[in-house]
Amino acid sequence: MSDWRNHIFCEDALEGLARIPDGAVDLIIADPPYGLGKDYGNDSDKLAAEAYLQWMEQWIVAALPKLQPNGSFYIFLTWRYSPEVFVMLKKRMTMINEIIWDRxxxxxxxxxxxxxxxxxxxxxxxxxxxxxxxxxAVRIPYDAETKKARSRSIFVGAKWLEMGYNPKDVWSVSRLHREHRERADHPTQKPLEIVSRMIKASCPTGGVVLDPFMGSGTTAVAARGCGRDFVGFELNADYCALINQRLQGVTPAEIVDPGLEKQSPQKDVPQAI
Known part of the structure; x- marks a missing residue:
């Protein structure tokens, strides 16, 4: 299939990944079931530990060839299985960061x-x-007080002071509670703040983001809002409909980075197929 970009395929990623040419995507963002027995309208999160890890390796092996040579891969995990999955990935890629999302x-x-x-x-x-x-693209601006305190001549024109500082590896972002304006009908929806930061940092403008487990569609919404293309898979037809609904009206540059750490360190609508 040649028009796979900007589509959410309503099918198992293990079957659908063959649609995507090898080396065709710039970034993979994966939020797989955590193996905690949650209800996604199917039995995808109800595997025993050994079977779960075997399944994780199976889809990872299928997905990684889709990345370009300079591509990156973010994966959401629980502490219960992150050690095993990290070891699995270290055999195939270079680990850059372990990021902690404080919910x-x-x-x-x-x-x-x-x-x-x-x-x-x-x-x-x-x-x-x-x-x-x-x-x-993801620097966090310093506040006026911090800039004023760095007014000595040696700081004037310093890029880090004017553009902001490098985000840390602990991201403190509230989970999406039931009354949150972003909240959709999905049990483990991730905040746009987090996913948009990943996309801006690790996918060039006009590049392609692959999400094997679209869920509520946050990756697709963030990609479109950041001016990137996307492709993804989702087993649950109801979630596919939800994604198409969320994408209605989202245009490039609509999603701005609100800054995950505001404080200074010192103080055409795609259709599911």
Whole structure:
């Protein structure tokens, strides 16, 4: 199929990835089932540990050839399986970062036999040492107070002061609670803030982002808003309809980076097929 760009295919990624030519995408963002038994309208998240890890390796092996030589791969994981998956990926790619997504879960109850889990783990991997990465696109501006404190002549014109600082590897972004304006009918929807940062940093303008598990379609919405193409797969037909609905009216440059860390360090609508 030649017109695979900007399509969400309503099918299993393991079957559908053959549609995409090898070396055709710039970035993969994957948010697979975590193996926690959640209900996505199917049994995709109900595998036992050994079977789950075998399935993870199966789709990863199928997806990685689709990346360009300088492409990158972000993967959302739970702490339960991130060690095994990271080892699996390190055999095939270069690990660039482990990013911690602090979901800003309020301190309310939780287990009394262990510490409460309030984060997701994100791995960033690259195909080669010359992977694409646009730091300037995701720099976080300093506030006026910080700039004023750096007014000495040695700081005047400094790029880091004028453009902002490099985001850290801990991203503190609230999960999408039920009343959140972004919230769609999906149990594990990821915030646009997070996915748009990944796309701006790791996919050139006009490039292609692949998401094997589209879910609520956040990757497609973020890609379109950031001026990138997308392609993805989703098993649940209801979620495919949701994605098409979310894409209505989204135009390039509509999604702006709100800045995940505001504080200074010192202080044509595609159709599912």
């Amino acid at each position: 800003r879960v309020p301190s309310m109850g939780g287990s009394t036999r262990r510490f409460s889990s309030v984060h997701d783990t994100i791995g960033l991997f690259a195909n080669s040492k010359n992977y694409y990465f646009d730091l300037d």
